[in-house]
Amino acid sequence: MDFDLMLNSFPKLLNATLITLKLLSLSLIIGLILGFCFAILRLSKNIFINRFAYGYSYLFRGTPLLVQIFIIYFGLGQIEFLRSSFLWVILKEPYWCAIIAFSLNTGAYTSEIIRSALQTINLGFIEAGKSLGLSNKIIFFKIQTPIAIRQSLPAYGNEIILMLKGTSLASTVTLMDLTGVAKYIISTTFKPVEVFIVAGGIYLFLTFLVHNLIKFLEKKYSY
Amino acid sequence: MSLLSFGNSGWGDELFFATLMTLAVSLTAMIIGFIFALIFTPLKLSKNRFLNIIANSYTTVIRGVPELLVIYLFFFGGSGAVMFVASIFGYNEYIEINAFITGSFAIGIISGAYSTEVFRGAIQSIDKGQFEASQVLGLKKPIHFLKVILPQMLRLAIPNLSNVWQITLKDTSLISVTGLVEIMRQSYIAAGSTRDPLFFYSFAALLYLLLTFLSMKLINKLEIKYNRGF
Numbered sequence: 001m002d003f004d005l006m007l008n009s010f011p012k013l014l015n016a017t018l019i020t021l022k023l024l025s026l027s028l029i030i031g032l033i034l035g036f037c038f039a040i041l042r043l044s045k046n047i048f049i050n051r052f053a054y055g056y057s058y059l060f061r062g063t064p065l066l067v068q069i070f071i072i073y074f075g076l077g078q079i080e081f082l083r084s085s086f087l088w089v090i091l092k093e094p095y096w097c098a099i100i101a102f103s104l105n106t107g108a109y110t111s112e113i114i115r116s117a118l119q120t121i122n123l124g125f126i127e128a129g130k131s132l133g134l135s136n137k138i139i140f141f142k143i144q145t146p147i148a149i150r151q152s153l154p155a156y157g158n159e160i161i162l163m164l165k166g167t168s169l170a171s172t173v174t175l176m177d178l179t180g181v182a183k184y185i186i187s188t189t190f191k192p193v194e195v196f197i198v199a200g201g202i203y204l205f206l207t208f209l210v211h212n213l214i215k216f217l218e219k220k221y222s223y
Numbered sequence: 224m225s226l227l228s229f230g231n232s233g234w235g236d237e238l239f240f241a242t243l244m245t246l247a248v249s250l251t252a253m254i255i256g257f258i259f260a261l262i263f264t265p266l267k268l269s270k271n272r273f274l275n276i277i278a279n280s281y282t283t284v285i286r287g288v289p290e291l292l293v294i295y296l297f298f299f300g301g302s303g304a305v306m307f308v309a310s311i312f313g314y315n316e317y318i319e320i321n322a323f324i325t326g327s328f329a330i331g332i333i334s335g336a337y338s339t340e341v342f343r344g345a346i347q348s349i350d351k352g353q354f355e356a357s358q359v360l361g362l363k364k365p366i367h368f369l370k371v372i373l374p375q376m377l378r379l380a381i382p383n384l385s386n387v388w389q390i391t392l393k394d395t396s397l398i399s400v401t402g403l404v405e406i407m408r409q410s411y412i413a414a415g416s417t418r419d420p421l422f423f424y425s426f427a428a429l430l431y432l433l434l435t436f437l438s439m440k441l442i443n444k445l446e447i448k449y450n451r452g453f
Contacts, residue, residue: 192300
């Protein structure tokens with residue numbers, strides 16, 4: 001065990017954790033919005049819209065995240081139309097490509113979580129709202145949505161942790177996130193175990209925080 | 224389409240063998256995972272606190288740390304660890320482990336952590352009466368496990384194991400960083416030499432979709448078979 005190396009690499013890895021957290025929080029926010037929209041589309045009675053939303057979630061859940069990042073980062077640059085458009089400012093940056101890939105990926109999983117939460121709501125709640133004469137809009141936003149949020153909390157907590165681990169793939173498109181820096185230190189010092197303990201420890205600490213935050217929220221919103 | 228032709232002019236045969244490689248790694252990893260799960264599930268359910276802590280730290284650490292980091296640990300540390308063990312037995316030459324073994328071990332340990340949780344859940348949801356009944360009948364422990372618990376556990380575990388299989392299948396794409404030529408690596412090579420990344424990565428995505436689709440069909444059949452009589 002090389003404790004000096006562990007102590008020396010800790011600040012560097014902690015610095016890289018900031019990038020990991022930035023990637024995670026941005027893609028979770030965008031993914032949550034996407035997931036909510038697609039969950040509503042999934043519940044639509046129009047077969048075309050329904051199929052479209054299903055296809056989106058099937059595509060992104062059935063392929064590895066690595067393929068998705070590579071298609072967006074290496075693949076999209078090949079399309080002339082995109083290269084000449086204003087989108088190129090975003091698509092040439094690996095940072096934004098990673099965020100787009102992560103958001104689309106977590107959006108697909110989130111849409112499934114929210115859909116199943118919306119579908120499993122006790123019909124009695126909705127009927128109660130109807131018999132009180134509430135409009136459909138109010139029933140959806142004031143009754144269905146809060147209950148669905150509470151129900152999807154445990155599954156969404158898992159999704160946050162999966163996404164936290166997913167951000168490690170950003171290192172494959174030259175971003176120096178926690179895993180990227182860890183790999184760099186390993187390949188220059190050839191001390192994999194020490195670096196794994198420190199970097200893995202930081203990841204475990206983060207999952208621990210997420211886990212407890214979700215537990216706290218579950219307790220707070222339990223009924 | 225000419226990019227996909229078989230033979231020297233296209234990438235069809237290379238991608239075909241890469242797909243077989245992905246399948247081989249996933250299957251090996253899944254089996255290694257089962258072995259780990261069969262070791263760690265009893266530890267998790269045991270009444271000994273020390274054994275509990277060991278099993279819990281295995282599943283917590285592996286499920287809380289990115290797969291890529293575990294793969295890097297095995298890739299950079301694997302031959303070092305084997306050489307250390309070999310040096311105890313007096314063998315001091317350089318040993319290189321091939322990418323297939325490192326990859327399937329790394330993914331296998333990850334999939335083992337998920338399988339452990341699945342098995343634990345399945346055993347815990349078996350009716351308590353079954354345990355009591357086999358105790359009353361005076362069955363010996365191995366027979367009790369093999370004839371009473373295991374068949375019921377498998378039936379309950381199949382739906383969740385199919386999730387584990389999907390995760391494992393998708394995780395194998397990460398082994399491409401170690402240079403093992405599976406779908407992802409082969410697409411990377413093809414994309415590099417034809418300068419057509421969009422086509423090859425999209426095709427890789429299609430191959431993964433095909434694999435997940437076909438395996439779901441197969442697993443559904445298994446599920447029906449094990450659910451006979453329920």
